[in-house]
Amino acid sequence: MTAPRPGGLSEASILAAVLPQLPSADHVEIGPGDDAAVVRLPSDRLVVTTDALVEGHDFLPGATCPRWIGRKAAVQNLADVAAMGARPLALVVALSAPAETPREVFEQISAGLAERAAVDGASIVGGDLGRADRLTLAVTAMGALGPGEAPVLRSGARPGDVLAIGTEHLGRSAAGLAVVLDGRAEVDAGGRIALEGLRTPGTADLVRHHDAPEVDLSLGWGSGRAAHAMMDLSDGLVRDGGRLAAASDVGVDLDRAALAPDVAALAPLAAELGEDPWTWVLHGAEEHAMLAAFAPDAVPAGFRPIGRILAPRAGGPAVTLDGAEISGEGFDHFA
Amino acid sequence: MTAPRPGGLSEASILAAVLPQLPSADHVEIGPGDDAAVVRLPSDRLVVTTDALVEGHDFLPGATCPRWIGRKAAVQNLADVAAMGARPLALVVALSAPAETPREVFEQISAGLAERAAVDGASIVGGDLGRADRLTLAVTAMGALGPGEAPVLRSGARPGDVLAIGTEHLGRSAAGLAVVLDGRAEVDAGGRIALEGLRTPGTADLVRHHDAPEVDLSLGWGSGRAAHAMMDLSDGLVRDGGRLAAASDVGVDLDRAALAPDVAALAPLAAELGEDPWTWVLHGAEEHAMLAAFAPDAVPAGFRPIGRILAPRAGGPAVTLDGAEISGEGFDHFA
Numbered sequence: 001m002t003a004p005r006p007g008g009l010s011e012a013s014i015l016a017a018v019l020p021q022l023p024s025a026d027h028v029e030i031g032p033g034d035d036a037a038v039v040r041l042p043s044d045r046l047v048v049t050t051d052a053l054v055e056g057h058d059f060l061p062g063a064t065c066p067r068w069i070g071r072k073a074a075v076q077n078l079a080d081v082a083a084m085g086a087r088p089l090a091l092v093v094a095l096s097a098p099a100e101t102p103r104e105v106f107e108q109i110s111a112g113l114a115e116r117a118a119v120d121g122a123s124i125v126g127g128d129l130g131r132a133d134r135l136t137l138a139v140t141a142m143g144a145l146g147p148g149e150a151p152v153l154r155s156g157a158r159p160g161d162v163l164a165i166g167t168e169h170l171g172r173s174a175a176g177l178a179v180v181l182d183g184r185a186e187v188d189a190g191g192r193i194a195l196e197g198l199r200t201p202g203t204a205d206l207v208r209h210h211d212a213p214e215v216d217l218s219l220g221w222g223s224g225r226a227a228h229a230m231m232d233l234s235d236g237l238v239r240d241g242g243r244l245a246a247a248s249d250v251g252v253d254l255d256r257a258a259l260a261p262d263v264a265a266l267a268p269l270a271a272e273l274g275e276d277p278w279t280w281v282l283h284g285a286e287e288h289a290m291l292a293a294f295a296p297d298a299v300p301a302g303f304r305p306i307g308r309i310l311a312p313r314a315g316g317p318a319v320t321l322d323g324a325e326i327s328g329e330g331f332d333h334f335a
Numbered sequence: 336m337t338a339p340r341p342g343g344l345s346e347a348s349i350l351a352a353v354l355p356q357l358p359s360a361d362h363v364e365i366g367p368g369d370d371a372a373v374v375r376l377p378s379d380r381l382v383v384t385t386d387a388l389v390e391g392h393d394f395l396p397g398a399t400c401p402r403w404i405g406r407k408a409a410v411q412n413l414a415d416v417a418a419m420g421a422r423p424l425a426l427v428v429a430l431s432a433p434a435e436t437p438r439e440v441f442e443q444i445s446a447g448l449a450e451r452a453a454v455d456g457a458s459i460v461g462g463d464l465g466r467a468d469r470l471t472l473a474v475t476a477m478g479a480l481g482p483g484e485a486p487v488l489r490s491g492a493r494p495g496d497v498l499a500i501g502t503e504h505l506g507r508s509a510a511g512l513a514v515v516l517d518g519r520a521e522v523d524a525g526g527r528i529a530l531e532g533l534r535t536p537g538t539a540d541l542v543r544h545h546d547a548p549e550v551d552l553s554l555g556w557g558s559g560r561a562a563h564a565m566m567d568l569s570d571g572l573v574r575d576g577g578r579l580a581a582a583s584d585v586g587v588d589l590d591r592a593a594l595a596p597d598v599a600a601l602a603p604l605a606a607e608l609g610e611d612p613w614t615w616v617l618h619g620a621e622e623h624a625m626l627a628a629f630a631p632d633a634v635p636a637g638f639r640p641i642g643r644i645l646a647p648r649a650g651g652p653a654v655t656l657d658g659a660e661i662s663g664e665g666f667d668h669f670a
Contacts, residue, residue, distance in 0.1 A: 029380070030486055034582075035418040035566050036384035036476075038486050044379055045364070049371035050463050052429035052473055057466040083370040094387035094429075094473040128385050128473075131392040138387055138429040138463075138473025141371075151365055151373050231370050247369075 009103055011129055017103045018127070021110035025123040027089060037125035039090045045145040049080035052138040059211070063180040065191045066105045068212035069137065070112025072286075075213050077141035078120050079232035079288035082220025085152035088122040088143040096132035104189070109137065112212070120217050149225070157229035157248035157293035163241070163307035164299045166219040167289035170237065170262040170306075171277065174284025176210025178275055179203060187211065200269040210286065216302065219290045223300035227292035236283040238319050238326050240291055241307075245318040248293070251310035254282070256322045258306045282321070283328050344438055346464055352438045353462070356445035360458045362424060372460035374425045376479040382486065384415035387473040394546070398515040400526045401440045403547035404472065405447025407621075410548050412476035413455050414567035414623035417555025420487035423457040423478040431467035439524070444472065447547070455552050484560070492564035492583035492628035498576070498642035499634045501554040502624035505572065505597040505641075506612065509619025511545025513610055514538060522546065535604040545621065551637065554625045558635035562627035571618040573654050573661050575626060576642075580653035583628070586645035589617070591657045593641045617656070618663050 024031050030038035053059060053073050064072075074091060081088040093113060095106065106129075114124050122141070145151060157163075179185045179198065185207045186194045193204040224230050229248055233240055241252040263277045270277035293309050294300070317325050359366050365373035388394060388408050399407075409426060416423040428448060430441065441464075449459050457476070480486060492498075514520045514533065520542045521529045528539040559565050564583055568575055576587040598612045605612035628644050629635070652660050 030419075030488070034486075034489050035415040036382045036421070036478075038419065038480070039381045039383065041376070041379045041381055044376045046374040046376055046381060046425075046477065047371045048374065048425065048427055048475075048477060049461055050427040050429045050473070050475055052431050052463055052465050052467075052471070054431050054465060054467040054471070056468070057431075080370040084365075084373065086371070090381075090383065092383055092385040092475055094385045094475075096387050096389050096392075096471070126384055128387055130387050130389060132389045132471065133391070133468060136387070136389070136431070136467065136471055136473075138385070138471075140383075140385055140427055140429075140475035142381065142383060142477070143371075145373070151369075153365070154369055 014103065014106050014129055017107040018110045021107060022114050022124045028123050028125050032126050037090070037092070039125055039142070041089065041144040043144050043147045047081050047084050047086040047143045047145060047151065048140065049077055050138065050140040051077050051080070052136060055135040060180065063185060063187055064211040065187050065189050066108035067112035067191060070109040071116040071212035073137045073139045074113045074116035075215065075288055076234065077139045078117065078122060078217055079215065079234070081141045081143035082217040083230050083232040083290060085149065085221055085225045085230065086143040086145050087221040088120045088141055090122055090125045090142045091117050092126040092140050093124060094128040094130070094138040096130040096136040098133060099131060101135065152225060152227050152230040154229050154231050154244050154247035157244060157250050157309045159250055159309055159311045160296060161228055161293040161309035162296050162299050162305045163252055163293055163309060164303035164305050165233065165289055165291050166216060166224065166303050167287060169265060170259065170287060171266050171280035171284040172206050173210045173213055173286040174280035175266050175269055176206035176208070178273055178280070179207050180210065182273055198269070198272055200272055203269055206269070213286060213288050215288050219302045223302050224290050224292055226298065226300055227294050230290055230292040233287040233289045233291045235285045238282050241319040244291065244293070249312050251313045252307055252319045253310055253323060254307040254319065254321045255305070279328060282326060349438065349441050349464055352442040353445045356442060357449050357459045363458050363460050367461050372425070372427070374460055374477070376424065378479050378482045380480040382416050382419050382421040382478045382480060383475065384412055385473065385475040386412050386415070387471060390470040395515065397521055399522050399546040400524050401443035402447035402526060405444040406451040406547035408472045408474045409448045409451035410550065410623055411569065411621070412474045413452065413457060413552055414550065414569070416476045416478035417552040418565050418567040418625060420484065420556055420560045420565065421478040421480050422556045423455045423476055425457055425460045425477045426452050427461040427475050428459060429463040429465065429473040431465040431471040433468060434466060436470065487560060487562050487565040489564050489566050489579050489582035492579060492585050492644045494585055494644055494646045495631060496563055496628040496644035497631050497634050497640045498587055498628055498644060499638035499640050500568065500624055500626055501559065501638050502550060502622060504600060505594065505622060506601050506615035506619040507541050508545045508548055508621040509615035510601050510604055511541035511543070513608055513615070514542050515545065517608055533604070533607055535607055538604055541604070548621060548623050550623045554637045558637055559625050559627055561633065561635055562629050565625055565627040568622040568624045568626045570620045573617050576654040579626065579628070584647050586648045587642055587654045588645055588658060589642040589654065589656045590640070614663060617661060
């Protein structure tokens, strides 16, 4: 038997908090509890991706809550599966935490993971509990292509295509992060947001969107399957656009007029914080919306045009705005 | 473009060190570099497990080397797939590290992961790089059951079965750990082991086995498929035997005479360290050998009998040694 030690929890008691948060599904043949899970796929083509969140590096204590940490860890992985044009089915989670972590934190993280996974038709099928100095979630998302379906890669964009994004509002996660980094937001364990000295309406929604991005990922395995190239917007429009450009050997020209409404929506908050809303829109990370290149006049519902795919420009910048070079850059985990 | 900062590396330069370490395979349709990998399975039955290693908790700097950390992270995940009676095919790895981590560490960890995966026919198909205060590897292993094959669960053992283990030597990882925890071993970055004040021959091999367990996992998807129940030995014979007993609703009686050679082999080192070799053999973790219950007279090559499966004993201990209660317990990550 496993005896709980003072100030800490046994693995068994943590599992007792976590497992009830994880409903199963028909395609899960063996769920948590054996050496590994068994999942029945709709085809033999597995799509898989992994991504970790570390406290203090990828999220800040006091600026988010455990349930949202779970949701964010889920969404950033599910988005990568969706961006291949594949339907997500299963997640596994390695959760490492300090010994004194309260039971509710495990419970809430699991609930957040499971509820976001359920939005996209996926289940948590397995996990691992371990010790670490800081709360760390490493999530792997798995999905499958339908029978006979090809993955939608980053490399298929062609000059003349339209660049489109699967969200009405860009830059919101970056705006929320700016509020947090300016010390203007405090989030309690239940997800209540207290703002200090900011009057712009909707600011709390931006903080929440940064902490737990809400995005329609079904565009990836839905209308996005018509794209010539697709990826999820995780490190900013300029940086990710540059990756799509490099993979497809093309250039990307962003359309200032198309992005102006996104900038205008964030301008009042940017003015309060003394920041440039164009930076949020052009370089803002962690939106996880689908970024895709479609044949002209074939941009489907759910996507909106934000630029054009050009012939590659030797020596010039891969991504421009109305033909002009863009300053600044996206997010590098190690820079 | 990503500029390396003083004392740190850009993601691009780390990837340039890592990717050449990762050979691909025929079943990998899309490897690292897009949003997600695409792997072609031999059936529609995915088997998946995840497990993390954190520096200072799961391994100690100075007591192992980056290549072995990679090997260990691979083997402990591959073992869980094998223990379902499934063939491993793919790994993904979320690697988080401090900013000042040398490029060689990423390179060597990747090489260790890939070389152990290759032993079992699997490839590294994707990953994630991030920042953390301590080196952290979260690995997910995926495999597949053959067409029409059922998974081998923990729950199928029946009274009268023989309990068998897929290794000639138990307790070696625990013995190696005891040497490390006693401060008697130092391992340099190239895997050279310096021992202090220990004369027992073979001691360095035990340290190496603890740091990078060598075990025949092909028993899992090979002859182990005949087992009524199977798991990998990760937390000690008594603790894992208890899990198998609980899942199958049976008792387990270990055979003292069958385990005596394992104990005898470790007795000289145990005497030097003032420890009890029975503790290593009965409770030693991280062997990752296949632990399985077979019909009597049906124990296949590669496995050796170490006990018997009994009818469940209400109120009594789940695992006994020649019918007697066993003191001590296995490893709890949170206790």
